[in-house]
Amino acid sequence: MGKRVAVVGVGMTKQRSSRPDVNGQELINEAVRMALDDAGMTRRDIDAVVIGNMDHFEGINYVDTWSVDGSGALMKPIMKLTTGGTTGSTVAMAAYYHVASGLFDRVLAIGWEKNSESDTTGAIITAFDPFWDRPIFAGAVAGLALEATQYMHLTGATEEDAAYVAVRDRTHALNNPYAHLHINLTIDDVLKSPYLSWPVKMGDMCPRTDGACAVVFASENAAEDSPQKPAWVLGVADRHLWAYTSDPYVNQAIENGWWFPAMEWSARELYDKVGITDPLEQIDVAELYLPYSFAGLRYMEALGFCGRGEGPALVRSGATDMGGKCPVNPSGGPLCSNAIGATGLIRVAECAWQIQGRAGDRQVPEVKVALATGFGGCFWSDILLFGAEKPEKVRG
Amino acid sequence: MNEEKKQLITVESGEAEQPFRWSAGIYGSKFLTELRDNKRFVGIRCPRCGKVYMPPRRVCGPCFVELTELVPVSDEGGIITYTVVSFGFVDPATGKQKPVPYGYAAIKLDGADTYLLHFLDETDPAKIRVGARVKAVFEEERTGSMLDIRYFQLLERP
Numbered sequence: 074m075g076k077r078v079a080v081v082g083v084g085m086t087k088q089r090s091s092r093p094d095v096n097g098q099e100l101i102n103e104a105v106r107m108a109l110d111d112a113g114m115t116r117r118d119i120d121a122v123v124i125g126n127m128d129h130f131e132g133i134n135y136v137d138t139w140s141v142d143g144s145g146a147l148m149k150p151i152m153k154l155t156t157g158g159t160t161g162s163t164v165a166m167a168a169y170y171h172v173a174s175g176l177f178d179r180v181l182a183i184g185w186e187k188n189s190e191s192d193t194t195g196a197i198i199t200a201f202d203p204f205w206d207r208p209i210f211a212g213a214v215a216g217l218a219l220e221a222t223q224y225m226h227l228t229g230a231t232e233e234d235a236a237y238v239a240v241r242d243r244t245h246a247l248n249n250p251y252a253h254l255h256i257n258l259t260i261d262d263v264l265k266s267p268y269l270s271w272p273v274k275m276g277d278m279c280p281r282t283d284g285a286c287a288v289v290f291a292s293e294n295a296a297e298d299s300p301q302k303p304a305w306v307l308g309v310a311d312r313h314l315w316a317y318t319s320d321p322y323v324n325q326a327i328e329n330g331w332w333f334p335a336m337e338w339s340a341r342e343l344y345d346k347v348g349i350t351d352p353l354e355q356i357d358v359a360e361l362y363l364p365y366s367f368a369g370l371r372y373m374e375a376l377g378f379c380g381r382g383e384g385p386a387l388v389r390s391g392a393t394d395m396g397g398k399c400p401v402n403p404s405g406g407p408l409c410s411n412a413i414g415a416t417g418l419i420r421v422a423e424c425a426w427q428i429q430g431r432a433g434d435r436q437v438p439e440v441k442v443a444l445a446t447g448f449g450g451c452f453w454s455d456i457l458l459f460g461a462e463k464p465e466k467v468r469g
Numbered sequence: 470m471n472e473e474k475k476q477l478i479t480v481e482s483g484e485a486e487q488p489f490r491w492s493a494g495i496y497g498s499k500f501l502t503e504l505r506d507n508k509r510f511v512g513i514r515c516p517r518c519g520k521v522y523m524p525p526r527r528v529c530g531p532c533f534v535e536l537t538e539l540v541p542v543s544d545e546g547g548i549i550t551y552t553v554v555s556f557g558f559v560d561p562a563t564g565k566q567k568p569v570p571y572g573y574a575a576i577k578l579d580g581a582d583t584y585l586l587h588f589l590d591e592t593d594p595a596k597i598r599v600g601a602r603v604k605a606v607f608e609e610e611r612t613g614s615m616l617d618i619r620y621f622q623l624l625e626r627p
């Protein structure tokens with residue numbers, strides 16, 4: 074049995090295409106100072122720090138050491154994590170584990186990235202096997218395009234269905250001052266945007282972003298002393314599978330009854346731990362790592378919000394719009410800001426703000442349960458649930 | 470150059486190189502030498518679940534047992550999913566722009582249970598189908614790399 078844990082402080086930089094006015098440490102410091110102020114703490118109150126990014130995006134290793142002045146981790150326990158697209162959500166989960174173990178009371182989670190400092194596609198390719206993957210792999214865009222083709226083939230979904238997701242998230246971001254992209258897009262704009270890798274178009278893809286996010290996780294006692302309403306962690310789950318970039322298309326998984334195995338498996342485990350039987354009814358808002366529009370269809374199915382092939386109808390029904398049954402990505406999500414190492418943690422931060430009623434113009438009314446996800450690499454998955462009410466039990 | 474760019478300094482990593490030397494292992498080497506010398510594909514069968522992995526690996530993840538039985542795999546197969554890459558990007562292996570557009574697919578070779586990502590000889594998505602048959606076309610000069618396969622040729626087009 075774990076200890077109860079809550080998010081009690083959140084900070085993030087405005088997400089931007091390029092921040093030549095700061096180096097990594099200075100960017101991190103902006104988010105950390107905001108999170109500490111938000112939690113009513115100073116760096117002295119922090120027992121340990123968990124930090125993450127993708128080293129090879131900036132080409133500078135060991136952020137855990139060189140950022141200590143900016144992160145506030147000087148002479149404190151610190152752990153660095155890099156798990157690809159899930160880095161930000163993994164950082165959140167590790168900070169949660171630190172506190173849930175009972176060993177630490179206040180842990181600072183930090184995720185950041187300066188995608189402007191390298192070629193993102195080239196850098197992503199170097200994350201994969203030098204013999205089997207790198208000579209052929211064309212990075213995230215083409216990998217996701219293969220998923221999109223497979224999804225359309227299996228379900229009959231269309232490029233227009235995906236465009237609904239692209240427009241929804243861009244429309245939501247107009248309410249979010251932290252978002253990188255503030256653009257009014259129509260379905261037609263998305264459909265007429267140039268192909269990057271058929272069937273994925275410019276309008277379907279996330280941008281490359283510079284940004285940082287910091288979140289303070291606190292034990293039950295520390296949370297109850299906090300100036301902010303605690304956003305309680307109800308539970309987390311994650312699954313990894315696949316060795317090589319071609320493996321995710323293995324339809325043995327689909328033949329064996331799994332649709333998107335890592336996400337489906339982690340969702341089932343988490344819902345079972347927390348008592349979610351009908352996600353669409355029981356979850357009030359979701360901040361999902363949607364790196365491209367088609368993910369906003371298939372992930373809804375993998376997360377159990379609807380049946381297989383029903384993602385397009387769910388999205389078109391308006392159920393995931395602001396004012397719908399379960400708004401998805403009120404912040405605009407990664408389709409509007411994708412500073413990769415920060416992105417998963419921003420989902421957590423947005424969930425905390427939603428539960429605390431502090432999400433400004435993007436606030437969903439009366440949020441009791443909020444879902445955050447991280448997505449990465451060869452289709453692996455992190456999932457976190459947050460609640461307004463303190464959980465009875467904390468199950469690992 | 471605008472005023473901000475003049476005042477905010479950036480530096481590029483330049484022409485510096487840092488070479489690496491990676492090991493393919495015994496089975497990986499066998500796969501690549503067969504490709505290079507005989508234009509043949511080799512897989513490896515799991516003694517427990519019977520699944521054939523290609524390229525060969527030492528461990529079946531689901532069974533967590535060691536694999537030893539190398540088996541031949543065909544140079545023909547079917548398309549599982551595909552795309553046509555049209556955005557430009559720098560290939561980190563060469564430092565050069567990848568020549569776009571090109572067809573790109575997950576291919577299941579006959580006799581293998583896993584898939585291979587590789588190039589197609591077609592750049593019009595309307596001419597490619599899930600399930601279409603393909604056959605490997607090899608380079609004349611082969612070095613023991615996945616790029617010894619020039620591309621997979623579509624054997625059928627709608």
Ligand SMILES: [Zn+2]
Nearest residue numbers: 515518529532
């Ligand atoms: Zn096996």
